[in-house]
Amino acid sequence: MSTPFSLARRTLLATALVVPFLTAPALAADPAETFVSDNIQRGLARLNSKTLTPAAKRDQFEQFLTGLTDLKRIADFTLGQYRRSASPADVAGFESAFQNYAVSVYQFYFSKYSGQTLKVTGSTQRAPTDYIVSTQLIDPAKSGQPLEVSFRVRTDGAKPVVTDISVEGVWLSLQQRDQFVAFLGQNNGNVKLLISHLSELAKQFRS
Numbered sequence: 001m002s003t004p005f006s007l008a009r010r011t012l013l014a015t016a017l018v019v020p021f022l023t024a025p026a027l028a029a030d031p032a033e034t035f036v037s038d039n040i041q042r043g044l045a046r047l048n049s050k051t052l053t054p055a056a057k058r059d060q061f062e063q064f065l066t067g068l069t070d071l072k073r074i075a076d077f078t079l080g081q082y083r084r085s086a087s088p089a090d091v092a093g094f095e096s097a098f099q100n101y102a103v104s105v106y107q108f109y110f111s112k113y114s115g116q117t118l119k120v121t122g123s124t125q126r127a128p129t130d131y132i133v134s135t136q137l138i139d140p141a142k143s144g145q146p147l148e149v150s151f152r153v154r155t156d157g158a159k160p161v162v163t164d165i166s167v168e169g170v171w172l173s174l175q176q177r178d179q180f181v182a183f184l185g186q187n188n189g190n191v192k193l194l195i196s197h198l199s200e201l202a203k204q205f206r207s
Contacts, residue, residue: 030123032131032153035160037120039068040135040151044118047111058206062103070154070161071099074173080181082189090191094198101198104205113137113147129156 043064049057065071075098076083076091083091116137123133131153136146152164152171165172180194187193 030125030131031155031160032133032151033120033123035153035155036133036135036151036162037118041118043068044110044113044116047107048115058103058107061107065103065106066099068162069102070157070163071095071102073163074102075099077173078177078180079184079191080177082181082184082191085189086191090195093195094191097195097198097202101202101205104202108205113139115139115141116147118149119146130154 043061046052046057046060046064052060072095075095078098079086079091079094086094116139119136119138121134121136123131125131133151133153135149135151137149138146148168150166150169151162152166153160154163163173183194183197184190
């Protein structure tokens with residue numbers, strides 16, 4: 001029987017973490033643009049490494065991703081209204097399962113774009129510390145249209161963090177929230193069952 005996650009497996013890179021509200025474009029490079037430009041290409045380079053074993057590559061990518069993104073904030077957002085009613089133990093278990101799932105998903109999909117170059121094309125500022133950074137993934141070996149990828153970056157903490165990624169205008173966490181909430185709605189809000197399901201999905205992306 002199909003689940004709300006069947007669509008995610010087919011189109012996850014064209015999905016999203018928070019809906020962007022467009023404002024006037026930034027006039028000059030801002031901290032968010034610099035952060036994306038300096039860091040995302042490093043992650044792609046790790047996935048393109050010819051010297052690392054698959055296990056070492058995954059470990060390094062996980063360290064990179066968890067240092068770059070606020071996965072706890074993202075996980076809590078994707079639980080939707082069930083975040084308020086879930087027990088602290090279930091929330092903690094879900095956050096852990098979500099991180100493992102997210103690492104597996106991002107590595108699986110972004111490894112398909114290894115060898116490509118990331119170019120920052122501009123940004124919009126939603127609030128003083130909230131930016132949408134627009135980029136293109138360019139394949140030097142092909143002449144086709146580059147892939148449009150955007151990053152939502154918050155700069156209100158000790159360091160900038162990515163809180164969402166969009167590919168071709170579709171944001172990941174919003175669709176994940178819709179899928180997770182639908183799954184919980186069909187299973188009496190059982191967060192433990194969702195945790196188990198995410199763990200199985202993570203294994204599929206790693207296989």
